[in-house]
Amino acid sequence: MAKGxxxxxxxxxxxxxxxxxxxxxxxxxxxxxxGTEIKALRTGKCSVKESYIRIExxxxxxxxxxxxxxxxxNIFNRDPLRTRKLLLHRKEIRKLAGKITEHGxxxxxxxxxxxxxxxxxxxxxxxxxxxxxxxxxxxxxxxxREAERDFKVRNL
Numbered sequence: 001m002a003k004g005x006x007x008x009x010x011x012x013x014x015x016x017x018x019x020x021x022x023x024x025x026x027x028x029x030x031x032x033x034x035g036t037e038i039k040a041l042r043t044g045k046c047s048v049k050e051s052y053i054r055i056e057x058x059x060x061x062x063x064x065x066x067x068x069x070x071x072x073x074n075i076f077n078r079d080p081l082r083t084r085k086l087l088l089h090r091k092e093i094r095k096l097a098g099k100i101t102e103h104g105x106x107x108x109x110x111x112x113x114x115x116x117x118x119x120x121x122x123x124x125x126x127x128x129x130x131x132x133x134x135x136x137x138x139x140x141x142x143x144x145r146e147a148e149r150d151f152k153v154r155n156l
Contacts, residue, residue: 009114012046017108019134021126026110027096029060029121030087036070041119043070046112053086053107053123055097060086062109062121086121099125 017023033041040046045068054061061083088096099105110122129137 007114007116010111011041011044011114011119012048012112014048014051014108014110016049017110017124017126019129019137021106021108021124021128022133023108023110023124023126025125027088027092027123027125029123031062031112031119031121032085032087033067033119037067038119039072040067040070041112042114048109048112048121051109053109055093055100055107058090058093058097060088060093060096060107062086065109065112086123096125104128 047066048062050066051062051064054063063083064081065084066081096107100107104127106126106128108124108126110124112119112121114120
């Protein structure tokens with residue numbers, strides 16, 4: 001994913017995933033959508049906070065991703081929470097399926113973005129954090145924030 005690219009536009013980000021999981025590997029997947037869903041995504045109406053990814057019969061699906069209905073879509077609008085198919089190479093799907101059979105691994109959506117004219121989903125192979133890991137992350141973030149605040153005060 002070329003984030004410096006001018007054709008990259010972030011639609012939705014899942015900050016909660018970084019808080020709840022250690023992200024070990026990232027993949028870029030296409031997503032199978034209908035016309036009104038793409039139009040709604042171009043206006044930025046999408047949420048991946050409560051969504052998760054499931055592998056069934058060698059195919060990858062995103063469940064719980066909310067795409068708000070397009071205002072001018074009338075009868076062509078689909079269910080906002082419907083299960084959508086993700087497009088990955090067979091080799092990547094087999095690798096992910098093998099990893100999630102191990103204890104503690106899951107697949108979470110990290111962000112949804114436009115890459116050129118295509119809608120892409122960045123998914124991550126993740127391992128759940130324990131409570132003490134989350135506390136350590138919060139402590140590090142607070143320490144960094146405090147250091148930045150001190151630096152800003154000194155340079156005024």
